[in-house]
Amino acid sequence: MSRRxxxxxxxxxxxxxxxNTFRESVRSRVFYILLxxxxxxxxxxxxxxxxxxxxxxxxxxxxxxxxxxxxxxxTAIFVGIGLVYQEVEKKTIxxxxxxxxxxxxxxxxxxxxxxxxxxxxxxxxxxxxxxxLFFVEGFTSRILAAASCIFLELMVLTAxxxxxxxxxxxxxxxxxxxxxxxxxxxxxxxxxLLLPAVESPLARKVILALYxxxxxxxxxxxxxxxxxxxxxxxxxxxxxxxxxxxLVGLLLVASALSFERRDLV
Amino acid sequence: xxxxxxxxxxxxSFKGHLSIGRHPVLRGVDLTVPRGVIYGxxxxxxxxxxxxxxxxxxxxxxxxxxxxxxxxxxGDPQARARLxxxxxxxxxxxxxxxxxxxxxxxxxxxxxxxxxxxxxxxLLSAVGLEGKGGLQLRKYSKGMLQRIGLAQxxxxxxxxxxxxxxxxxxxxxxxxxxxxxxxxLKAQGKTVFFSSHILADAEAICDAVAILMAGxxxxxxxxxxxxxSEVRFWDVTLRAPEGFSPPPEAAVLARQxxxxxxxxxxxxxxxxxxxxxxxxxxxxxxVAPQKFSLEDLFLAExxxxxxx
Numbered sequence: 001m002s003r004r005x006x007x008x009x010x011x012x013x014x015x016x017x018x019x020n021t022f023r024e025s026v027r028s029r030v031f032y033i034l035l036x037x038x039x040x041x042x043x044x045x046x047x048x049x050x051x052x053x054x055x056x057x058x059x060x061x062x063x064x065x066x067x068x069x070x071x072x073x074x075t076a077i078f079v080g081i082g083l084v085y086q087e088v089e090k091k092t093i094x095x096x097x098x099x100x101x102x103x104x105x106x107x108x109x110x111x112x113x114x115x116x117x118x119x120x121x122x123x124x125x126x127x128x129x130x131x132x133l134f135f136v137e138g139f140t141s142r143i144l145a146a147a148s149c150i151f152l153e154l155m156v157l158t159a160x161x162x163x164x165x166x167x168x169x170x171x172x173x174x175x176x177x178x179x180x181x182x183x184x185x186x187x188x189x190x191x192x193l194l195l196p197a198v199e200s201p202l203a204r205k206v207i208l209a210l211y212x213x214x215x216x217x218x219x220x221x222x223x224x225x226x227x228x229x230x231x232x233x234x235x236x237x238x239x240x241x242x243x244x245x246x247l248v249g250l251l252l253v254a255s256a257l258s259f260e261r262r263d264l265v
Numbered sequence: 266x267x268x269x270x271x272x273x274x275x276x277x278s279f280k281g282h283l284s285i286g287r288h289p290v291l292r293g294v295d296l297t298v299p300r301g302v303i304y305g306x307x308x309x310x311x312x313x314x315x316x317x318x319x320x321x322x323x324x325x326x327x328x329x330x331x332x333x334x335x336x337x338x339x340g341d342p343q344a345r346a347r348l349x350x351x352x353x354x355x356x357x358x359x360x361x362x363x364x365x366x367x368x369x370x371x372x373x374x375x376x377x378x379x380x381x382x383x384x385x386x387x388l389l390s391a392v393g394l395e396g397k398g399g400l401q402l403r404k405y406s407k408g409m410l411q412r413i414g415l416a417q418x419x420x421x422x423x424x425x426x427x428x429x430x431x432x433x434x435x436x437x438x439x440x441x442x443x444x445x446x447x448x449x450l451k452a453q454g455k456t457v458f459f460s461s462h463i464l465a466d467a468e469a470i471c472d473a474v475a476i477l478m479a480g481x482x483x484x485x486x487x488x489x490x491x492x493x494s495e496v497r498f499w500d501v502t503l504r505a506p507e508g509f510s511p512p513p514e515a516a517v518l519a520r521q522x523x524x525x526x527x528x529x530x531x532x533x534x535x536x537x538x539x540x541x542x543x544x545x546x547x548x549x550x551x552v553a554p555q556k557f558s559l560e561d562l563f564l565a566e567x568x569x570x571x572x573x
Contacts, residue, residue: 012372012373012375013372013373013375016369016372016373017373019369020358020361020369023360023361023365024358024360027360028360090356091352091355091356092356092357092358094322094324094350094352094355094356095350095352095355095357095370095414095417096370096373097322097323097324098322098323098324098345098348098350098352099345099346099350099370099373099374099421100342100343100345100346100373100374101373102342261326263279263324263325263326264319264324264325265279265325
């Protein structure tokens with residue numbers, strides 16, 4: 001029998017679990033329903049573009065990228081919240097963790113598997129949007145840049161869903177992940193709205209500290225810039241990638257730590 | 266003799282209702298399972314068998330005590346790589362086919378594709394699922410799921426096979442097949458440690474057993490030593506003429522028409538009974554020597570544990 005050394009098993013085990021997670025999702029009907037709905041909306045953006053005469057391209061890009069972002073986020077939350085919890089509930093995890101697989105690898109495999117699903121999902125939607133745009137005014141490579149940033153946000157959101165899924169029920173996970181998403185997209189308004197109205201230096205520091213403690217998913221989004229043909233600031237991409245990796249790293253470490261010593265009753 | 270499993274003073278408790286207090290499930294379990302034997306882990310429902318097995322396989326963490334598997338401490342990946350485990354009423358990904366499940370779980374051991382294909386094919390036929398590997402698991406019957414569960418437990422050609430209620434939910438033919446498979450594993454030099462509350466199955470195949478009651482092992486050892494080889498009593502069935510009077514040493518257990526079932530506890534009394542039966546014109550239909558059974562041993566332990 002051919003056996004690899006245990007440390008060498010790391011990537012194989014994570015990849016095997018990721019591949020199985022991918023297979024699980026693509027064999028689920030819900031995945032296709034969500035995808036079909038998103039594709040319908042993208043095609044509908046073409047109709048909306050005609051209604052808004054003169055700004056067809058902007059309209060298609062605006063509605064199209066928003067549709068992609070929202071449906072990808074919905075899929076990440078919807079699938080992610082059950083990613084670990086359901087394995088424990090359905091006891092399918094017994095067959096994995098009784099083998100020489102660490103819980104951290106299991107979490108990592110499930111996370112990467114869902115990312116793979118989201119990547120395929122995203123690619124399909126970007127292809128449809130590109131085709132719609134091609135009929136309007138021609139393809140723009142900036143869609144790919146926007147899609148890459150959407151994927152960064154999905155990396156964070158999936159890590160959040162995996163974290164909650166490893167410690168809470170799907171309902172609680174869904175609420176918490178959705179709350180994270182909303183906070184992440186509104187936290188940047190906190191200093192913008194409050195700082196002009198506050199004069200106390202201490203209060204201003206508290207507001208800024210609070211803002212820095214909260215996640216800011218707008219730091220990862222360029223949808224508006226792409227739709228309005230505004231150039232992206234230099235240094236945006238490295239900062240966005242670093243911020244994503246920081247959040248994902250923290251969340252996955254927290255997931256692994258909370259799951260590592262948990263009894264699987 | 267080398268030990269496959271050594272458990273000392275294993276303790277485990279769970280949170281009580283509404284997280285108030287703790288409910289002890291294992292209260293100091295001691296076990297010694299030698300290598301190369303079939304070892305039955307017996308006990309009534311709720312005794313703590315599954316909890317023990319889950320600790321052995323790393324699914325639960327003990328509150329205290331020590332566990333060694335194949336000479337290595339609990340949680341050692343090297344030991345886990347040589348372990349095969351079948352959970353109780355196993356659950357699998359129902360969207361996978363049997364073959365896909367074995368490929369996926371086998372890849373967790375680092376088996377390459379070719380080895381996996383060969384091993385999966387051999388295991389599918391060994392557990393009686395030849396030709397069913399392409400079927401999705403949602404279409405498998407309960408018995409088939411138990412078989413694929415056993416197949417996945419053997420993917421890594423383990424030295425130690427831990428089975429949680431492997432015969433539960435199977436029909437008599439299925440139980441017989443699993444028993445034969447366990448005997449075959451022993452013939453290959455593997456250690457089989459299985460939990461069961463079906464005593465007849467355990468008695469038929471085990472070399473040694475432990476009886477767990479309320480979280481403690483109350484009896485442990487080789488089956489022969491626990492049960493002994495002496496005959497405890499004889500049950501004699503006679504077709505006797507009207508007016509047949511048995512000797513006082515023989516107790517009449519049942520009488521139906523001319524058929525009489527009697528029990529004697531000593532060999533001399535048996536001879537007296539048989540002589541008298543012949544002398545009075547009775548025909549001897551059956552003489553069944555009865556040894557101490559696992560069920561007797563098991564039932565004998567229950568009142569002790571239930572007593573305050």
